[in-house]
Amino acid sequence: xxxxVAIVGIGMHPFGRHEGVSGMEQGAAAIRTxxxxxxxxxxxxxxxxxxxxxxxxxxxxxxxxGLTGLQFINVVNGCxxxxxxxxxxxxxxxxxxxxxxxxxxxxxxxxxxxxxxTGKSGERDWYGGSGMALTTQFFGMKIxxxxxxxxxxxxxxxxxxxxxxxxxxxxxNAWRRQALSEKEVLQSAMLSYPLTQYMFCSxxxxxxxxxxxxxxxxxxxxxxxxFLKSAVVRSRRYGSFEVLAPSLALDxxxxxxxxxSQKAFEAAGVGPKDIDxxxxxxxxxxAEIMHMAENGFCxxxxxxAMLANGDTEITGRLPVNTxxxxxxxxxxVGASGLRQVYENVLQLRGDAGKRQVPNDPKVAYTHVxxxxxxxxxxxxxx
Amino acid sequence: MAELxxxxxxMDLTPEGPRLKGMRCKNCNNHVxxxxxxxxxxxxxxxxxxxxxxxxTLWAWTIQGFPPKAPPYLGETDPSKFEPxxxxxxxxxxxxxxxxxxxxxxxxxxxxxxxxxxxGEKIGKDEEGNDLITFAFAPV
Ligand SMILES: [Zn+2]
Numbered sequence: 181x182x183x184x185v186a187i188v189g190i191g192m193h194p195f196g197r198h199e200g201v202s203g204m205e206q207g208a209a210a211i212r213t214x215x216x217x218x219x220x221x222x223x224x225x226x227x228x229x230x231x232x233x234x235x236x237x238x239x240x241x242x243x244x245x246g247l248t249g250l251q252f253i254n255v256v257n258g259c260x261x262x263x264x265x266x267x268x269x270x271x272x273x274x275x276x277x278x279x280x281x282x283x284x285x286x287x288x289x290x291x292x293x294x295x296x297x298t299g300k301s302g303e304r305d306w307y308g309g310s311g312m313a314l315t316t317q318f319f320g321m322k323i324x325x326x327x328x329x330x331x332x333x334x335x336x337x338x339x340x341x342x343x344x345x346x347x348x349x350x351x352x353n354a355w356r357r358q359a360l361s362e363k364e365v366l367q368s369a370m371l372s373y374p375l376t377q378y379m380f381c382s383x384x385x386x387x388x389x390x391x392x393x394x395x396x397x398x399x400x401x402x403x404x405x406x407f408l409k410s411a412v413v414r415s416r417r418y419g420s421f422e423v424l425a426p427s428l429a430l431d432x433x434x435x436x437x438x439x440x441s442q443k444a445f446e447a448a449g450v451g452p453k454d455i456d457x458x459x460x461x462x463x464x465x466x467a468e469i470m471h472m473a474e475n476g477f478c479x480x481x482x483x484x485a486m487l488a489n490g491d492t493e494i495t496g497r498l499p500v501n502t503x504x505x506x507x508x509x510x511x512x513v514g515a516s517g518l519r520q521v522y523e524n525v526l527q528l529r530g531d532a533g534k535r536q537v538p539n540d541p542k543v544a545y546t547h548v549x550x551x552x553x554x555x556x557x558x559x560x561x562x
Numbered sequence: 563m564a565e566l567x568x569x570x571x572x573m574d575l576t577p578e579g580p581r582l583k584g585m586r587c588k589n590c591n592n593h594v595x596x597x598x599x600x601x602x603x604x605x606x607x608x609x610x611x612x613x614x615x616x617x618x619t620l621w622a623w624t625i626q627g628f629p630p631k632a633p634p635y636l637g638e639t640d641p642s643k644f645e646p647x648x649x650x651x652x653x654x655x656x657x658x659x660x661x662x663x664x665x666x667x668x669x670x671x672x673x674x675x676x677x678x679x680x681x682g683e684k685i686g687k688d689e690e691g692n693d694l695i696t697f698a699f700a701p702v
Contacts (some may be wrong), residue, residue, distance in 0.1 A: 293664060295631045306569035308634030309624060310685055310696040312661055320624030328674060373625040373669050418603050422624075425586070427595035428659040429603065489588045 185273045186398035186405035187560070188524050189218025189391035193286070195509040196355035197476040198385055201258050203235025203512070206387035207286030208244055210515075214389035218401040220280070225391070227281035229268040231261035232514040233525075251278075259461075259550020261285060262388065263517030266558065267411040269392050279394045286387030287512030296424060296551075307426055315463070315551060318381060318423040320372030325554040327374065330481035332469060334374055338362035339487045340465035341379050341507055347494065348508025350534040355384055355510045365465075379465040384510025388518035390525075405472025406525045406560050409448035409543075412557045414440040422553030436473040436555035437461075437547065444545075444557035445476065452476040456541030457527050458498060459520035461549040462505040472500065475547055475557070499537045502527060517556055520546035528562050568636075568696040569667060572596040574613070580612040580682045580697050582660065593657040613656040616680040617702070623650030623664060623672050635690060636686030652678050652699045663698040677702040 191213030193206035209231070215222060222245050230238025256265040262285030269283040296313045307313045326332060342362045348354035360378055375416035380511065391401070398405035399560040416422050419433030445451055452475070458476060462468035469483045477498055478486060486492060492500035503509065503523040506516060524544035526532040546558045567573045567580070572595075584595040589606035595614060599652045600607045627646050629639040638644050648664030652673070663683060666672055678699040685696040 205604050213602070292631065296634075303571060304569045304694075305634040305694065306572050306628070309568060309636040309694075310663060311630050311635055311637050311647060312649060312663070313634065314626065314630055317626060321650065323623040324624055325622040325674065370625070370627045372627060375624075426661050428661075430653070430656075430658060431603075433643075 184395050185408045186393050186395045187215040187272050187390050187408060187521070187525055188393045188398050188401035188405050189220065189523050191215070191217060191389040192519065192522050193387040194353045195384055195386035195519070196511065203232060203286045203288030203385060203387070204238070204241050205523040206288070206385060207232070207238065207284050207389070208241055208284045210286065210387040210389040211245060211282065211284055211501070212240060214391050215228060218391040220391065220401060222246045223248045224280050225250055225280060226278040226319040227269070227272055229253050229255050229265040231257070231265040231271075231285040232287050233261055235286055235514065238284060238286070249416055253370060257413070257553055258554050259513055260517060260548050260554045260556040261514045263411070263548050263556030266390065267413055269558065270408055270411045273392055273394055279397055280391070282389060282391055283518060284389045285358050285515040285554050288385040289383035289512065290384075313424060315423050316372045316375070318476065319464045319467060320375050322421060323464070323470065324374055326466065326470055327516050329383065330513075332481070332484050334366065335362065335485050336469060336487045337374065337465045338365040340462065340468050341365040344465070344501055344505050344507035347502055347535055348504025351503045352507065354504045354508045356504070356508045361489070363531055374465050375466060381463055381506035382510050382557065384512050386509070386512045386515050386519070388515045388522050390518060390521060404529050404562075406528050406562060409450070409559045409561050410444045411446040411556070411558045412440045412447065413554065414443065416553030419443070420553060421513065421552045423529050425553075435474065435549075436470060436542045436553060437549050440555040440557040441499040441547065444559050448559040450543055450559060454543050455498065455545045456543050457502060457537045458500050458545040458547070459503070459505065459522060459523055462501055462507050463511065465507065467549070471547060471549065475545070494535055494537055502532065502537060504531070513550070517546065517548040520548070521558055521560065524560050529562060563692050565693045565695050566688060568694045573697055575682065575695060580680055580695065581616070582680070582697060583611055584614045584658070585609050586612045588628070594629045594659050595658060614657055614660065618652040618654040618678055618699070620672065620674050620678050620699075621651040621653045622657050622674065623648055624650070625667050625669060648672060650699070663696065665698050665700040671701070
């Protein structure tokens with residue numbers, strides 16, 4: 181099962197706002213960088229899975245990349261769109277169908293909070309019309325309840341944001357590269373109590389491409405392949421508390437993150453203690469806190485002390501969101517999960533520059549979560 | 563001008579006040595809002611439409627601090643006139659937790675477990691100038 185699939189090339193178009201550059205052009209730029217990194221040509225790629233939610237059908241990019249006839253399949257899967265493209269590529273190679281291919285994700289969203297249209301044709305959109313259907317409200321409600329239940333403070337929320345912007349300031353591809361103090365985070369506008377403006381990420385733009393190969397052929401392309409040990413996506417079960425739900429069950433079940441995480445650890449044959457660096461979905465700073473526990477890295481409530489102690493800093497015992505996460509990079513949905521994998525490849529290669537995790541990290545973890553209650557996890561190793 | 567339900571498929575306006583229309587599963591007694599044609603708990607399609615309860619307890623809450631985008635929002639979107647409003651899940655005993663606007667937007671006046679009841683709230687106007695009424699929960 182292990183070591184069957186390797187990542188042999190990576191490319192990224194910087195995240196942020198890029199006037200006059202389409203989402204697809206950002207995706208194409210990422211592919212060209214990834215091909216150069218793997219020392220392959222577009223014509224060498226046998227297949228591609230492409231993810232974009234708001235920037236057009238990915239497969240139409242063959243007209244600018246080259247009409248080589250490759251198998252190109254589009255993937256749209258909510259906030260796990262990029263991660264689902266990667267999983268599809270992973271399974272394609274594992275199945276033996278092809279030896280070399282691409283996972284590409286890109287996006288370009290309008291400014292401000294995600295606009296969610298929940299109306300059915302022919303009737304009034306009562307959900308969005310009444311002022312619900314905002315993803316920000318879900319995150320506010322979930323962390324508000326969680327803080328009450330497990331004694332997490334607003335200072336902990338501010339610490340997560342300050343860490344994100346500090347890490348982002350060392351990342352030339354990040355959108356927000358200015359460090360902010362905990363005080364500045366706490367004093368920014370209250371968007372969805374208890375979360376302030378600088379505790380939320382914003383929809384943004386960007387593209388990430390990953391080139392995957394059969395592990396036994398990886399050294400043809402790179403001297404330091406990174407192996408994809410597992411890649412898992414899970415949807416929600418009855419009773420879980422999810423974004424954009426007009427009603428919830430009385431029963432309570434763990435969310436899809438817990439399921440995806442457990443399966444990914446099992447498939448990779450490692451546990452949370454083996455992870456040297458983790459990228460966890462931080463749609464807002466409370467999400468990073470809750471996801472630390474949901475992914476098995478601590479017990480609920482331990483995050484308060486871990487953050488005060490600096491455990492999740494780049495130099496801490498479990499560095500989290502070393503590239504600044506969604507908070508500093510923004511969230512182009514199609515690319516966001518692939519950005520996390522890109523960062524982990526850099527960290528495992530030892531190529532992360534100023535934000536390099538010390539002591540040669542060997543095993544790395546990514547986690548995405550989002551609408552409509554979906555989670556994707558990958559585990560990489562050197 | 564009349565007062566109209568924001569959407570009659572999800573809420574009736576009765577002389578006693580608004581009533582939410584949900585699904586009850588005849589097989590397992592699970593409830594879902596709004597009405598749908600299959601039960602996500604037991605997978606049965608033997609379901610019926612019922613009026614949900616009007617009293618419950620607050621389970622989770624936040625305060626919407628910025629104007630939502632219009633469309634789809636029907637309420638005030640001018641930042642200079644916008645007033646923050648509460649949003650929460652209210653647990654209706656034996657049925658479900660329903661997401662709703664709250665009539666209170668002061669964090670010191672909201673606490674999970676507090677008793678709440680269903681009320682109507684004007685949210686906007688339709689093309690003919692009728693008031694559109696949506697639902698909210700108010701402290702008892
Ligand atoms: Zn049922």
